[in-house]
Amino acid sequence: MKKKINYFNITLNLKDISFLLSQINLKRSFLRSTHYLFLKKFIGVKGDVADLGSGKKNDYHKLISNKKNLIDRYDFHKRSNDVYKINLENKFRLKKKYNHIILFNVFEHIYNSKNLISSINKSLKKSGKLEIFVPFMFKFHNDPEDFLRPTHSYLEKMLKKNGFKVKTTLIGTGQMVVILEILFHYLKFKSVKFLFSIIFLLLNKILNLFSKDFRNYYCGVHCSCIKIK
Numbered sequence: 723m724k725k726k727i728n729y730f731n732i733t734l735n736l737k738d739i740s741f742l743l744s745q746i747n748l749k750r751s752f753l754r755s756t757h758y759l760f761l762k763k764f765i766g767v768k769g770d771v772a773d774l775g776s777g778k779k780n781d782y783h784k785l786i787s788n789k790k791n792l793i794d795r796y797d798f799h800k801r802s803n804d805v806y807k808i809n810l811e812n813k814f815r816l817k818k819k820y821n822h823i824i825l826f827n828v829f830e831h832i833y834n835s836k837n838l839i840s841s842i843n844k845s846l847k848k849s850g851k852l853e854i855f856v857p858f859m860f861k862f863h864n865d866p867e868d869f870l871r872p873t874h875s876y877l878e879k880m881l882k883k884n885g886f887k888v889k890t891t892l893i894g895t896g897q898m899v900v901i902l903e904i905l906f907h908y909l910k911f912k913s914v915k916f917l918f919s920i921i922f923l924l925l926n927k928i929l930n931l932f933s934k935d936f937r938n939y940y941c942g943v944h945c946s947c948i949k950i951k
Contacts, residue, residue, distance in 0.1 A: 727874070727937050729895035730760045730944075734923055746915050752906040753941045756894045757826075757855055760944060761785045765853055767793075769821030772845070774810060775828035777801060782826065786853075793824075798866075813837050816845040825854040830870045839884045843949055852886065852947040855893070859900050859941045861907075874943045886947035894941030897933065898926035903941050 732738045738759060745755035762785045771787065773780060777797040787793060796816065800807040808814055811834050823842050832838050842852055856877065862868050872880075874890050881888045894903060902922040909915045930936050 727892060728890060729892040729937055729940065730756070730764075731895055731899060731926065732756050732759055732919075732923060734920070734927070739920070742919060743916055746912050746919075752899075752903045752915075752919065753857060753860065753894050756899075757942060757944065758782055758785060760891065760893055765946070767822040767824065767851075767853070770794075770818065770847075771822040771824065772796060772816055772820045773824040773826075774808070774842070775825065775831075777805065786824075794820075810838050814841045814845075819845060819847045819850070821847055821850050823850070823852050825852065827855060827857060829854060829856045829872070831865050831867055833867065833869050835870060836880065836884070839880060843885050846949045848949070850949045852881075852949070853944070854881075854947065855942060855944045857942045859894075859903065859939070872943070874940075874945075877943055877945055881945060881947055885949060885951040887950050889946045891944045891946075892937060892940040892942075893944050895939065896926040896930055896936050897939045898922045898929055900939045900941060902926075 732742055741759050742755055745758060761782055765786050767786050771793040773793050774796050776795045777799060780795060783793055794806065795804060796806045796808040798807070798809055806817065810828070810832050823846060825842070829835055846852065856872060858871050858873065860871070874892060878888050878890055899922065902918065905918060906915060909918060
C-alpha cells in the first residue's frame with residue numbers, strides 16, 4: 723500500500739489569510755510565510771532547546787516557544803555575545819545535551835550533512851526531538867555555500883538511518899503554489915503579492931481536485947523527529 727504523504731498549505735480561511743497578510747507586510751517570502759504558519763499551528767518546543775545556524779534570525783522562536791524558554795543559538799558567525807560559534811561542517815558536541823534541536827534552512831548549506839545529523843543525534847537527550855526544515859523548490863543562495871535540495875524520501879531515509887523516528891510534512895504543495903513562490907520574489911507591491919496569493923491559492927485548491935501528481939510539487943520539507951537510538 724502506497725504511503726500517504728502529509729502536506730501543508732495556507733488555506734483560504736480568515737485566520738490563514740490574515741497571517742499571510744501580516745507576513746507580507748514583514749516582507750517574508752511565500753514559502754517562509756507558509757512554513758511559519760505551520761510552525762504556529764503544529765510545532766512547539768520545551769526544555770533545553772538549541773537552534774543551529776540561527777544567527778540573529780530567530781523570529782520564529784516566538785511561534786514555537788513560550789516566554790519561559792531560553793533557546794541557545796549556535797552559528798558559524800558569532801554576531802553577538804549570546805550566539806555560540808560552531809562549524810557544522812565538522813563533527814561537534816554542543817555545550818550540553820538538549821531536549822530539542824532546531825535546524826531550519828541550514829541543512830542545504832552543509833556539505834557533510836550526514837556528519838551533521840549524526841552529531842545532532844549525539845547532542846540530544848534520550849527521546850530528544852529534532853525539528854528540521856529544508857527548502858526544495860528554491861533558488862541557489864550562498865550562505866556561505868549552497869549544496870543540496872533533498873527530496874522528502876532522502877531526508878526520511880537518512881534521518882531513520884541515523885537513529886530517528888520521522889514524521890514528514892511537505893510545505894507549500896501543488897503546482898500553483900510552487901509557481902507562486904517563484905513569482906513572489908518579483909512582485910514589488912504588497913497589495914499585488916496579496917492578490918496573487920489569493921488567486922494562486924484558489925487555483926491550487928481547484929487543481930488538487932483532479933491532479934494525480936499534486937504532491938510531487940512542493941516548496942520545502944519539514945521533518946519532526948524523535949531520537950530512538
